[in-house]
Amino acid sequence: MRAIEIQEKLTLTEVPTPELKDGEVLVKVHAAGVNRGDVLQAAGHYPPPPGASEIMGLECAGEIADPGTTSREKGEKVACLLAGGGYAEFVAVPEGQLLSIPEGWTTTEAAAIVEVACTVHSNMQLAGLKQSNTLLIHGGAGGIGTFAIQYAKALGCTVAVTAGSAEKLATCQELGADILINYKEEDFAEVMKNKCDVILDIMGAKYLDQNVKALAMDGHLVIIGMQGGVKGELNIGRLLTKRGSISATALRARDLADKARIVRDTEATVWPLLNDGQIKHHLSTTLPLAEAEKAHQLLKEGAVTGKIILTVA
Amino acid sequence: MRAIEIQEKLTLTEVPTPELKDGEVLVKVHAAGVNRGDVLQAAGHYPPPPGASEIMGLECAGEIADPGTTSREKGEKVACLLAGGGYAEFVAVPEGQLLSIPEGWTTTEAAAIVEVACTVHSNMQLAGLKQSNTLLIHGGAGGIGTFAIQYAKALGCTVAVTAGSAEKLATCQELGADILINYKEEDFAEVMKNKCDVILDIMGAKYLDQNVKALAMDGHLVIIGMQGGVKGELNIGRLLTKRGSISATALRARDLADKARIVRDTEATVWPLLNDGQIKHHLSTTLPLAEAEKAHQLLKEGAVTGKIILTVA
Numbered sequence: 001m002r003a004i005e006i007q008e009k010l011t012l013t014e015v016p017t018p019e020l021k022d023g024e025v026l027v028k029v030h031a032a033g034v035n036r037g038d039v040l041q042a043a044g045h046y047p048p049p050p051g052a053s054e055i056m057g058l059e060c061a062g063e064i065a066d067p068g069t070t071s072r073e074k075g076e077k078v079a080c081l082l083a084g085g086g087y088a089e090f091v092a093v094p095e096g097q098l099l100s101i102p103e104g105w106t107t108t109e110a111a112a113i114v115e116v117a118c119t120v121h122s123n124m125q126l127a128g129l130k131q132s133n134t135l136l137i138h139g140g141a142g143g144i145g146t147f148a149i150q151y152a153k154a155l156g157c158t159v160a161v162t163a164g165s166a167e168k169l170a171t172c173q174e175l176g177a178d179i180l181i182n183y184k185e186e187d188f189a190e191v192m193k194n195k196c197d198v199i200l201d202i203m204g205a206k207y208l209d210q211n212v213k214a215l216a217m218d219g220h221l222v223i224i225g226m227q228g229g230v231k232g233e234l235n236i237g238r239l240l241t242k243r244g245s246i247s248a249t250a251l252r253a254r255d256l257a258d259k260a261r262i263v264r265d266t267e268a269t270v271w272p273l274l275n276d277g278q279i280k281h282h283l284s285t286t287l288p289l290a291e292a293e294k295a296h297q298l299l300k301e302g303a304v305t306g307k308i309i310l311t312v313a
Numbered sequence: 314m315r316a317i318e319i320q321e322k323l324t325l326t327e328v329p330t331p332e333l334k335d336g337e338v339l340v341k342v343h344a345a346g347v348n349r350g351d352v353l354q355a356a357g358h359y360p361p362p363p364g365a366s367e368i369m370g371l372e373c374a375g376e377i378a379d380p381g382t383t384s385r386e387k388g389e390k391v392a393c394l395l396a397g398g399g400y401a402e403f404v405a406v407p408e409g410q411l412l413s414i415p416e417g418w419t420t421t422e423a424a425a426i427v428e429v430a431c432t433v434h435s436n437m438q439l440a441g442l443k444q445s446n447t448l449l450i451h452g453g454a455g456g457i458g459t460f461a462i463q464y465a466k467a468l469g470c471t472v473a474v475t476a477g478s479a480e481k482l483a484t485c486q487e488l489g490a491d492i493l494i495n496y497k498e499e500d501f502a503e504v505m506k507n508k509c510d511v512i513l514d515i516m517g518a519k520y521l522d523q524n525v526k527a528l529a530m531d532g533h534l535v536i537i538g539m540q541g542g543v544k545g546e547l548n549i550g551r552l553l554t555k556r557g558s559i560s561a562t563a564l565r566a567r568d569l570a571d572k573a574r575i576v577r578d579t580e581a582t583v584w585p586l587l588n589d590g591q592i593k594h595h596l597s598t599t600l601p602l603a604e605a606e607k608a609h610q611l612l613k614e615g616a617v618t619g620k621i622i623l624t625v626a
Contacts, residue, residue: 126558204549223549230550236517236536237543240561245439248553 002289003055003088004310006042010087010293018053018085018092026066027078027093031111031286032086033059034295034308035143036202036225037252041084042296048084049253056292057086058252059114061107062312070095077101079110081118081263083252087292089312096260099267102274109281112307113274116147119224119251121266123200124151126247127220131156133197136188136214138207140177141168141305144224146282148200149175151270154278160196162188164302171305175282189213194242198222205232215244223248282306288313315602316368316401317623319355323400323606331366331398331405339379340391340406344424344599345399346372347608347621348456349515349538350565354397355609361397362566369605370399371565372427374420375625383408390414392423394431394576396565400605402625409573412580415587422594425620426587429460432537432564434579436513437464439560440533444469446510449501449527451520453490454481454618457537459595461513462488464583467591473509475501477615484618488595502526507555511535518545528557536561595619601626 001017004010020026038056040046048054061079064072072095079099085091101110129135135152139145140161152159153176160179161172169180181188189210196214199221201207206228211221212235219242239246254262273279284306287295295308314330317323333339351369353359361367374392377385385391385408392412398404414423442448448465452458453474465472466489473492474485482493494501502523509527512534514520519541524534525548532555552559567575586592597619600608608621 205547208547208549223553226549226553231546231548233544234521234547234559235544236521236539236561239559240536240539240563241566243560243562243567245558245560246547246552247556247558248549249556250553253554254556 001089004057004289004292005055010042010296012290012292015055015088017090020066020068020092022069024092024094025064025068025070025072025078025098027060027062027080027091028065029060029086029089029091029312030062030107031060031312032057032088032289032310033111033115033143034292034299034310035059035115036227036299038087039296039299052083053085053091055085055088057084057088057091058082059111060086060091061101061110061114063107065090072098077107079107079114081114081251081259087289087310094256094260096256097263099263100271102271105274105281108286108309108311109283112143112281112283112309113147115251116144116307117270118262118266120144120148120151120200121270122251122262123222123224123247123249124198125265126249127198127222129155129157129198132158134158134160134195134216136160136162136192136196136199137177138162138200139202140172142202143282143307144200144202145172146175146306147279149177150279151273154273160192168305200224203228205229208232208234212238212242212244215239215242218243220245220247224250283309285309286311314402317370317602317605318368323355323609325603325605328368328401330403333379333381333405335382337405337407338377338381338383338385338391338411340373340375340393340404341378342373342399342402342404342625343375343420344373344625345370345401345602345623346424346428346456347605347612347623348372348428349540349612351400352609352612365396366398366404368398368401370397370401370404371395372424373399373404374414374423374427376420378403385411390420392420392427394427394564394572400602400623407569407573409569410576412576413584415584418587418594421599421622421624422596425456425594425596425622426460428564429457429620430583431575431579433457433461433464433513434583435564435575436535436537436560436562437511438578439562440511440535442468442470442511445471447471447473447508447529449473449475449505449509449512450490451475451513452515453485455515456595456620457513457515458485459488459619460592462490463592464586467586473501473505481618513537516541518542521545521547525551525555525557525559528552528555531556533558533560537563596622598622599624
């Protein structure tokens with residue numbers, strides 16, 4: 001089969017079709033989501049966990065080509081959370097990481113929602129986000145952000161977002177964001193000082209001190225990306241005054257049981273909101289699998305809002 | 314009445330007896346626990362929360378002298394969690410912060426257990442400590458430490474402690490600690506690398522990086538003291554690799570409802586372990602109230618293991 005491998009440039013090439021382990025199904029990929037983790041992996045900074053495919057791609061949707069030892073049916077349409085392997089014509093997926101296609105959604109649309117839904121839902125559970133809370137989302141116009149805004153609004157939260165342009169902030173507002181902060185013009189820590197019950201952060205070190213300033217009493221900062229660096233000064237005194245918490249998490253390295261638990265819980269909680277239209281996908285750009293290099297360039301340039309999807313003929 | 318006020322030196326002096334607010338009882342103090350927060354307050358670094366007594370003292374035990382608007386009975390023996398005011402002959406206490414005296418315990422012994430029990434129990438709940446976990450306790454021979462060792466052993470945990478002398482480590486071992494680390498001779502982060510499900514820390518900045526190294530996957534660092542400084546470098550990358558969490562908390566500034574919840578929960582969970590002898594007090598030194606200055610000197614010098622209690626004639 002053909003799959004994208006990391007070469008000087010991302011190139012569509014011929015590789016062996018994956019062999020199934022017990023409990024895995026072979027999925028014929030229709031569409032694969034592009035994530036920042038893929039860009040890090042292409043740069044050599046985010047190797048796959050032991051045993052996972054060396055091919056990039058953390059989510060996809062398609063149909064079951066071989067149910068293996070499971071009781072699934074050939075031809076069943078599925079969305080998949082992956083430890084890797086989505087940038088290809090076929091991928092082996094543990095059964096616990098399969099989700100249904102939301103009602104009325106195409107496989108291309110479904111491929112745009114799996115990773116963000118599982119990431120946001122599991123982290124907001126960890127942080128204990130609840131109705132009437134104030135949530136600050138950094139990078140509100142990105143894949144994570146566009147989903148998280150709708151998720152938090154469906155839960156009854158006040159949502160603040162940061163983004164780098166008026167156009168991106170307008171997108172956030174359309175999705176329901178209440179407080180719009182252009183980080184190039186305003187200090188979000190001043191605007192949101194002591195107000196945030198939960199912060200969903202992708203910047204890491206660069207925003208650490210400001211994020212702690214923005215936390216409310218008993219607030220929880222959840223760091224899921226480090227685009228602003230890895231090491232930062234933590235003011236423990238300020239954190240203690242607020243009885244604050246900081247968690248840093250990632251989905252990819254979780255074990256099979258943990259991923260299966262998150263997938264089941266996300267499907268039970270989030271999928272009804274997709275089915276009834278309370279949360280919509282925010283699919284910005286669709287490119288053929290062969291143009292993975294271009295997709296990564298778009299993501300690196302920050303030129304898109306929402307998700308980029310690779311489609312497989 | 315007489316009470317301890319902060320002067321050049323801590324001095325027993327005459328002040329008005331507290332007036333009761335609705336829902337408070339007046340307690341005649343038999344014994345008051347000495348805590349590091351009192352030492353900080355005496356140095357001007359830990360002002361009482363708004364509305365609380367200016368007098369030091371975060372815990373005491375004694376008998377109800379005036380039940381106020383509550384249905385308590387005059388003469389009832391009680392232990393009390395306080396926002397302040399324990400270093401005195403009388404203290405006004407919200408009813409929600411009263412606990413019973415453990416069976417067979419004197420009021421002096423009971424005064425030695427309230428603050429550590431509420432602090433340790435509420436923080437271990439926050440961190441999700443459970444059976445078979447490994448808990449690292451810094452300052453294992455102190456008031457918090459001597460209680461936390463017994464608490465975690467009762468729960469079925471493996472307990473590691475740090476302390477600064479062989480004598481203190483022997484005390485920890487007698488209380489049940491499994492892994493003994495003299496921080497003057499060994500790097501605890503090397504000994505406990507990737508092993509700690511939960512860490513109970515009183516050092517703050519000085520230990521931050523080592524604590525993160527010592528965390529296991531999904532580990533939780535809880536900081537309740539900053540004897541090693543307020544600002545430290547946080548390696549977010551390392552924390553994220555472990556999906557780790559850091560919380561910094563304090564009991565004193567919690568609101569009445571929150572304190573009442575913690576007190577009720579601590580009494581329900583911990584008091585049975587005190588009643589049946591699974592957890593013993595570790596009362597090191599008893600001094601008359603008039604010698605509060607000496608008590609603070611002993612605590613500052615690190616010269617004692619366990620708790621120091623002031624008794625009121």
